Amino acid sequence: MISKKIEKALKGSSAIRAMFIEGKEMAEKYGAENVFDFSLGNPATPPPEAFHQAVKDLLDETDSLELHGYMENAGYADVRSAIAENLNRRFGTEFDAHNIIMTVGAAGGLNTIFKTILDPGDEVIVFAPFFGEYRQYAANFDAEIVAVRPNLETFQPDIKDFEEKITAKTKAVIINTPNNPTGVIYKQETLRQIASVLERKQAEFGHDIYLVSDEPYRELVYDGNKEEFLTKYYRNTIVGYSFSKSLSLPGERIGYVVVPGEAADAELLISGIEISNRTLGFVNAPSLIQKAVARCLEEKTDVGFYDENRKKLYEGLTKLGFTCIKPEGAFYLWVKSPVEEEEEFVQEGKKLHILMVKGSAFGCPGFVRLAYCVSLSTIDRALPAFAELAKVYGL
Numbered sequence: 001m002i003s004k005k006i007e008k009a010l011k012g013s014s015a016i017r018a019m020f021i022e023g024k025e026m027a028e029k030y031g032a033e034n035v036f037d038f039s040l041g042n043p044a045t046p047p048p049e050a051f052h053q054a055v056k057d058l059l060d061e062t063d064s065l066e067l068h069g070y071m072e073n074a075g076y077a078d079v080r081s082a083i084a085e086n087l088n089r090r091f092g093t094e095f096d097a098h099n100i101i102m103t104v105g106a107a108g109g110l111n112t113i114f115k116t117i118l119d120p121g122d123e124v125i126v127f128a129p130f131f132g133e134y135r136q137y138a139a140n141f142d143a144e145i146v147a148v149r150p151n152l153e154t155f156q157p158d159i160k161d162f163e164e165k166i167t168a169k170t171k172a173v174i175i176n177t178p179n180n181p182t183g184v185i186y187k188q189e190t191l192r193q194i195a196s197v198l199e200r201k202q203a204e205f206g207h208d209i210y211l212v213s214d215e216p217y218r219e220l221v222y223d224g225n226k227e228e229f230l231t232k233y234y235r236n237t238i239v240g241y242s243f244s245k246s247l248s249l250p251g252e253r254i255g256y257v258v259v260p261g262e263a264a265d266a267e268l269l270i271s272g273i274e275i276s277n278r279t280l281g282f283v284n285a286p287s288l289i290q291k292a293v294a295r296c297l298e299e300k301t302d303v304g305f306y307d308e309n310r311k312k313l314y315e316g317l318t319k320l321g322f323t324c325i326k327p328e329g330a331f332y333l334w335v336k337s338p339v340e341e342e343e344e345f346v347q348e349g350k351k352l353h354i355l356m357v358k359g360s361a362f363g364c365p366g367f368v369r370l371a372y373c374v375s376l377s378t379i380d381r382a383l384p385a386f387a388e389l390a391k392v393y394g395l
Contacts, residue, residue, distance in 0.1 A: 009136055016040060016132070016357050023355045030353060036382035037355045038370035041180065041331065043248040045302045045373075051247055054295040058288060068287055073274045075102025075256070075285050079294040083256060086297040091229035099260060101273050102285035105253040106216045106242035110137050111280060113212055113238055113257060114172070116272035118143045122171040127157040129334070129364035131180050131214070143171070147363045155184045155325055155334070159193045166201045172210045173198065175230065178217040181362045181369035182334040183310075183327020185225055195234035208236055208264040216242040216255075217330040219300050222307050225328050235262045238269070243293050245331075248301045254289045306331045309372040309379055316383045321395030331373040334359075337366055338393035348392055352385040 002010075016039055023037035058067060074080065080097035087093050103109035118124070120142035126134050128147045138145050148162045175194070177186040186194075194211070202209050213230040218241065221227060231237045242255035259269045277284060313333055317324050323336040335356070337345040342358045342365055349356050349368075359367035372379065 005139065009139065016361060019355050019357060026350075026353060026355075033381065035353045035355070036378060036385055038372065038374065038382075039355045039357055041245075041371045041373060043245055043250060043301065043331075043373055044375060045248050045305050047248045048296060048299040048301065050299050051249070051292055051296050054292040055288065057295075058291050062291070067291065071284055071287065073277045073284055074100070074270075076287075076290050076294075079290045080256075082294045082297060087229065087258070090227070091232075093229065093231060093260075095258065095260070098270065099258055101257045101259070101270065101277065102290050103240070103255045103257055103277065104282045104285055105244060105250075105255045106214060106240050107133065107137070108253065108277075108280075108282055108285075109240040109242075109255050109257045110134075110174075110212065110214060111140060112273045112276035112282075113210075113240065114138065114141050114143070115276040115280060116269060117210055118171055121169060123167060123169040125162070125165055125170060125173040126363070127162070127175065127179075129155075129179075129181050129359060129362035129367070130174070131176060132361045132363070134174055144169075146170070150364065155179070155182045156186060156190045157194070159190070159197065162194065163197045163201070166197070166209070168205045168207075170201070170205075170209055172212050174212045174214055176214045176217075177228070178221060178327075178329025180217065180330055181332045181357070181359075182325050183330045183332045184325060184334075185221065185228075185328040191228075191230065191233045198234060198236070202236075210263070211237045213237055213239045215239060216245050219246040220303055220306060220331060221329040222303070222310060223328060231258070231260045235260065236264055238263065246300055247293065247296060249289070249293075252286065252289045254285055254293055256285075305376075306373065309374065309376055312376065312379050313370065313372045316379070317386060320383075320387055320390040322386070322390065331371060333370040333372055335368050335370060337368055338395060340366060342366055342368055345393075349389055352388055354382060354385050354389065 019039040026035045077097050080100035083100050084095040118141040122143040123146050124138045124143055125146050135145050146165050148165050149158050198209050211234050218227050239258040244250040259266055325334040346356050346358050356368040359365050
């Protein structure tokens with residue numbers, strides 16, 4: 001008999017993953033060229049060649065026992081130093097190796113943070129729409145997710161609703177910008193307002209509230225937008241990062257957590273996250289890949305590829321009459337459903353072999369998400385199918 005917690009998790013299992021599996025089945029049945037799968041945020045660009053070369057060089061240069069052995073739970077000191085120096089140069093921060101903990105991707109990092117700061121019954125605030133797995137990460141430690149509604153025109157958070165949702169049980173707030181699923185970048189004024197509210201609420205309730213910045217899409221920005229680092233807005237910020245998107249390495253499960261020295265209980269946080277890395281069963285981040293990404297910190301995937309897809313899909317759908325939020329980052333397009341129940345819209349799309357993820361999976365019904373990390377030819381072939389879908393709804 002499985003646990004009640006896992007039984008509950010199975011009932012709320014990822015709609016995105018389920019659709020990804022469905023897409024594979026449809027491709028086998030109808031041919032991959034006839035299925036337009038926009039379900040999963042799986043990078044479509046190859047890793048930089050420098051990464052492949054780094055792996056080859058490491059295998060040739062390094063003693064295998066050293067390269068594949070255990071190290072500190074926080075990761076290799078030289079890797080953490082390289083990351084700290086890179087962040088300091090780019091963002092004017094003052095980190096060293098001690099502030100960096102290597103993690104098994106951003107998901108592993110978020111779970112180590114939550115294990116370190118959450119007690120049963122605590123609340124974690126998220127800004128809708130949000131990555132649905134946050135629910136499970138909080139539930140892993142018997143905490144509850146509390147969702148803040150967005151401004152449905154800009155998809156910036158509703159700051160008034162945010163302030164009202166913070167209670168004495170609030171321990172953390174997750175922020176994700178560029179955002180999955182909207183592609184929206186939170187404006188500087190939004191970030192300042194969030195920080196101001198948190199400062200007031202910390203004083204009101206007499207305990208620390210951590211802002212957990214989930215940043216897998218930090219480098220994927222368009223239209224002259226700049227990469228941000230949120231520790232400058234609020235001292236109790238903890239950053240979780242992944243190389244999955246910036247270097248197209250989702251399967252390698254490599255990322256890091258940053259705990260600034262000015263954060264409350266910084267030393268305890270760092271020690272707690274290191275211990276959580278071990279006790280959650282990760283032990284440490286993958287050894288070879290740690291060393292490889294440390295040699296590729298100036299590298300980036302082909303953002304121009306995603307930008308071309310973004311423009312093609314956004315312009316194509318808006319010309320067909322669909323209402324879309326123009327993405328400023330990440331690789332997702334957030335589309336308003338032509339009918340109130342977006343599940344109906346998703347099912348109509350499937351009839352035309354278009355796979356879209358319903359907005360309710362992100363805590364925001366009435367919309368769908370399209371992941372445009374696909375080939376440009378897939379978008380070109382999908383647009384006539386979207387034209388047929390538009391006709392269904394008289395657009």
